[in-house]
Amino acid sequence: MTNPSYDPRVNRLKLGHADDPVKIEEGENWNIYEVFHQEKRGAHHEHVGCVHAPDPQLALIFAKEQFGRRKKCVNLWVVRSADILAFDLEDEDMFAGNLEKTYRDASGFKVMEKINKVKGAARQTNGKA
Amino acid sequence: MNQQAISDLITKMADDELILGHRNSEWTGLGPIMEEDIAFSSMAQDQIGHALALYRILQEHLGGTDPDRFAFLRPASEFKCCHLVEMPIGTYDFSLMRHFLFDHAEAVRYESLLQSGFAPLQQLARKLKGELKYHTLHADAWILQLCRAGGESYNRMQAALDTCFPLACGIFEPGAAEQALMDAGIYPGEQALYERWLHNIYLVLVKASLNMPDPAAITPAYGGRSGQHTPHLQPLLEEMGAVLRLDPAASW
Numbered sequence: 001m002t003n004p005s006y007d008p009r010v011n012r013l014k015l016g017h018a019d020d021p022v023k024i025e026e027g028e029n030w031n032i033y034e035v036f037h038q039e040k041r042g043a044h045h046e047h048v049g050c051v052h053a054p055d056p057q058l059a060l061i062f063a064k065e066q067f068g069r070r071k072k073c074v075n076l077w078v079v080r081s082a083d084i085l086a087f088d089l090e091d092e093d094m095f096a097g098n099l100e101k102t103y104r105d106a107s108g109f110k111v112m113e114k115i116n117k118v119k120g121a122a123r124q125t126n127g128k129a
Numbered sequence: 130m131n132q133q134a135i136s137d138l139i140t141k142m143a144d145d146e147l148i149l150g151h152r153n154s155e156w157t158g159l160g161p162i163m164e165e166d167i168a169f170s171s172m173a174q175d176q177i178g179h180a181l182a183l184y185r186i187l188q189e190h191l192g193g194t195d196p197d198r199f200a201f202l203r204p205a206s207e208f209k210c211c212h213l214v215e216m217p218i219g220t221y222d223f224s225l226m227r228h229f230l231f232d233h234a235e236a237v238r239y240e241s242l243l244q245s246g247f248a249p250l251q252q253l254a255r256k257l258k259g260e261l262k263y264h265t266l267h268a269d270a271w272i273l274q275l276c277r278a279g280g281e282s283y284n285r286m287q288a289a290l291d292t293c294f295p296l297a298c299g300i301f302e303p304g305a306a307e308q309a310l311m312d313a314g315i316y317p318g319e320q321a322l323y324e325r326w327l328h329n330i331y332l333v334l335v336k337a338s339l340n341m342p343d344p345a346a347i348t349p350a351y352g353g354r355s356g357q358h359t360p361h362l363q364p365l366l367e368e369m370g371a372v373l374r375l376d377p378a379a380s381w
Contacts, residue, residue, distance in 0.1 A: 052162060069171060
């Protein structure tokens, strides 16, 4: 029984019976690349989505039309998704205590007094106007 | 300044872009993968945009008529496009090779127009520079990708090159009033553009290990510039103008 998909990429996999192990040869499937968009020079590149491509050069070429043809854009980055190292979802508990550790917030520094003083002064001025 | 000669130059450039833009848009929704479908459709739109910009120059500077009517209601015999752009889309190898050969030709033409003595063309060339850079980058990347894949992929690209090359040489069919345009510094003439184009495509073809047909051994597909076309143009024009001809006086 062959796979009845209309997607040529699926048919190229030459899938056999449903319970046969699937073996994918190197280069048989395209990679996914994450795309980062820069709105103006010096600004951060921001993640905007991903493209399928056979190599980084074509990933960049595809990204230009997917993500760089509307809005302002001066530059794009592409990074192979598989090259990104991330924590597992279940490791989220490592960050769970963050909200209790308020002593790590910058709010305790003396500069806050100055900031609040300036804010208060601004409020008074606005009140008078 | 020879107004008729400038009008002829602009008309043939615009007709090439209109017809190829329309042909390439026939791939929309049928492209090999979604990302490529979007990129190829977007470039087809760019080309129709270039055609409109050129028809507007005709209207505003050279006593031409309304761009829509000029594009959609002219008989085939008054079109000046080359045979390369008229051919049906065929298979993707053919369409990619045509895109590669045509967009490199367009790139050298607009690059020369950056120095044109006719200001509207010079301004347009400046505006389109970035777009054309992307078009050739896209074409080059695909040619290299498919040729380096070897096997059937390489063979199909070589066959597509052999088919497209004599048609593409027809882009540079010499024009009757070319000398006047060269003397006036409007553009450098077809022969000069042809030589620069050969040089540029050769650099990519070598990297792709493709064999460029011997330019001296082929017969360029001339005739389009004087209104002699392939049988493929007429049905295309009928389809393109079908809606407008229902009621040419309708306001949109």
